[in-house]
Amino acid sequence: MVYITFLQTETDASLRGASRCPAPGRADRRVAADMTEPEPSCRGRRVMASDESAAAPLRPTIAVVGSGPSGCYTAQFLRKDLPEAEITIFEALPVPYGLVRYGVAADHQGTKAVAAQFDRMFVRSDITFVGNTSIGIDIAPEAITDAFDVVVVATGLTRDRRLSVPQDENARVIGAGRIIRSLNAFPAAAAPAAAALTEPLGSELIVVGHGNVAIDVVRLLTKPDSLLTGSDIDDDALKLLRPQPPTAVHVIGRSAADAAKFDLAMLRELCTLKNLRIDVEGLDSTATGPVADLLRQTVCAYRGDTTTAVTLHFQTVPAAVRVEGARTVLDVLGPTGTPSSYAGDTVITAIGFCHDGDDCGDASPSWVGEHVYRVGWLERGGRGNIAENRKHAQRAAKTIVDDLATGRLQGGRRRGLTTVLPELRHWTGFDGWQAIDDSERRDAGPRRCRRKITNLEDMLAIAHRNHDVTDDA
Numbered sequence: 001m002v003y004i005t006f007l008q009t010e011t012d013a014s015l016r017g018a019s020r021c022p023a024p025g026r027a028d029r030r031v032a033a034d035m036t037e038p039e040p041s042c043r044g045r046r047v048m049a050s051d052e053s054a055a056a057p058l059r060p061t062i063a064v065v066g067s068g069p070s071g072c073y074t075a076q077f078l079r080k081d082l083p084e085a086e087i088t089i090f091e092a093l094p095v096p097y098g099l100v101r102y103g104v105a106a107d108h109q110g111t112k113a114v115a116a117q118f119d120r121m122f123v124r125s126d127i128t129f130v131g132n133t134s135i136g137i138d139i140a141p142e143a144i145t146d147a148f149d150v151v152v153v154a155t156g157l158t159r160d161r162r163l164s165v166p167q168d169e170n171a172r173v174i175g176a177g178r179i180i181r182s183l184n185a186f187p188a189a190a191a192p193a194a195a196a197l198t199e200p201l202g203s204e205l206i207v208v209g210h211g212n213v214a215i216d217v218v219r220l221l222t223k224p225d226s227l228l229t230g231s232d233i234d235d236d237a238l239k240l241l242r243p244q245p246p247t248a249v250h251v252i253g254r255s256a257a258d259a260a261k262f263d264l265a266m267l268r269e270l271c272t273l274k275n276l277r278i279d280v281e282g283l284d285s286t287a288t289g290p291v292a293d294l295l296r297q298t299v300c301a302y303r304g305d306t307t308t309a310v311t312l313h314f315q316t317v318p319a320a321v322r323v324e325g326a327r328t329v330l331d332v333l334g335p336t337g338t339p340s341s342y343a344g345d346t347v348i349t350a351i352g353f354c355h356d357g358d359d360c361g362d363a364s365p366s367w368v369g370e371h372v373y374r375v376g377w378l379e380r381g382g383r384g385n386i387a388e389n390r391k392h393a394q395r396a397a398k399t400i401v402d403d404l405a406t407g408r409l410q411g412g413r414r415r416g417l418t419t420v421l422p423e424l425r426h427w428t429g430f431d432g433w434q435a436i437d438d439s440e441r442r443d444a445g446p447r448r449c450r451r452k453i454t455n456l457e458d459m460l461a462i463a464h465r466n467h468d469v470t471d472d473a
């Protein structure tokens with residue numbers, strides 16, 4: 001039986017410096033197109049028949065599932081220590097980088113710029129992007145664990161954690177992650193379980209949670225359009241969700257001000273918005289620390305014309321969500337245990353993320369095997385920013401390298417990408433992402449840095465068209 005293997009034919013340095021070569025996706029597509037012919041590749045690899053493979057060095061085959069920061073950083077660290085490894089990143093969407101694209105707020109382009117670093121990784125480091133391939137839907141997890149020596153699962157957490165208090169089923173309760181995904185132009189067809197948002201959130205909002213995501217959602221929903229210049233916010237979604245800025249936002253959190261989870265920088269940024277009047281409830285007169293200090297200054301500062309009154313409630317615990325007429329009401333226990341209620345149009349929950357199962361349970365039980373590793377939000381329960389997940393990825397990569405070095409794991413036993421590629425009918429490569437990226441930047445409206453494509457079919461048409469054009473050329 002003829003089968004395919006990869007043989008490294010050039011030095012690692014020449015692999016990395018091959019700037020004249022097409023993007024990795026292009027080279028790998030050629031492998032997919034003609035699997036049985038020996039094929040020279042300017043990325044330093046050629047595809048060979050099995051009888052030539054006797055001299056091939058044992059080359060670990062590594063699958064990373066999920067192209068968010070955790071997956072990309074793990075691949076990057078692995079590449080440093082394992083220059084000979086075959087590394088493939090599988091991604092459910094045709095576009096990479098997970099929450100960098102669909103979580104990080106649209107007005108935080110500095111943070112989103114980490115995507116450029118990952119772009120360079122794909123172009124220079126001989127790491128293959130297999131997009132539009134959801135493991136578990138397009139191919140079974142077992143097929144991946146059977147085909148690769150090492151499997152890194154970095155699929156993140158997609159679902160907003162539900163508030164665990166009694167809730168009227170007619171109450172309007174929406175997760176902050178869902179709202180921010182929408183403002184980040186997430187393609188609704190990619191998350192059929194979470195129906196697209198189709199109505200304005202309303203003029204009085206109650207946000208539950210005192211983390212950075214809560215502050216993100218308050219800022220994005222109240223920030224004047226003039227201050228969104230340079231962002232890639234989805235203007236249609238913004239217009240739909242907030243035709244006008246809300247008049248009142250209550251932000252409810254259990255902790256005291258000095259234990260609030262949001263970063264001081266996030267609060268500071270919110271406090272610079274001149275259209276907000278910021279008030280505080282539940283701030284102890286004895287509370288110390290930078291958050292308390294900043295809040296005291298902000299609350300006392302003169303505000304000119306304000307569009308929105310934002311009240312931060314500390315030491316306030318949600319008790320129930322109910323409906324009163326057309327309003328959704330959040331019952332709470334205040335700092336001294338006194339019950340009170342806030343009525344609004346929508347309760348927005350920003351209390352973390354969990355697995356996509358009905359009960360937030362682990363939705364990925366199929367990932368079993370001594371050679372399976374989990375990184376990032378998936379493993380850490382939705383905790384940590386990009387920098388913290390980079391460290392986690394670094395530790396995971398070190399464990400994998402050590403396991404290969406000590407023989408706990410055997411490299412070169414499973415044939416990797418060539419085994420699974422024939423099963424994947426609709427995958428898109430890194431060149432597909434580059435074509436989408438170019439198109440989005442070209443179509444950016446006035447004062448926006450890109451207009452993201454929200455329709456999955458349109459994305460795929462661009463990705464596949466690019467493939468056809470380059471192949472025909």
Ligand SMILES: Cc1cc2nc3c(=O)[nH]c(=O)nc-3n(C[C@H](O)[C@H](O)[C@H](O)COP(=O)(O)OP(=O)(O)OC[C@H]3O[C@@H](n4cnc5c(N)ncnc54)[C@H](O)[C@@H]3O)c2cc1C
Pocket residue numbers: 065066067068069070071090091092093096097098099100103104105108111133134135136154155156157177180213216375376377378383384385386387389
């Ligand atoms: C609203 C919001 C704002 C944030 N803002 C910031 C910020 O300003 N600064 C900061 O440092 N951090 C921020 N974070 C945190 C940061 O986004 C996370 O730390 C980071 O994205 C976690 O990376 P990850 O790779 O573990 O998960 P993710 O980024 O979620 O990546 C997971 C990837 O796996 C893919 N995937 C899932 N299932 C499958 C499957 N079955 N098959 C193939 N692929 C799959 C997903 O499509 C996704 O691309 C924010 C998070 C949120 C939610």
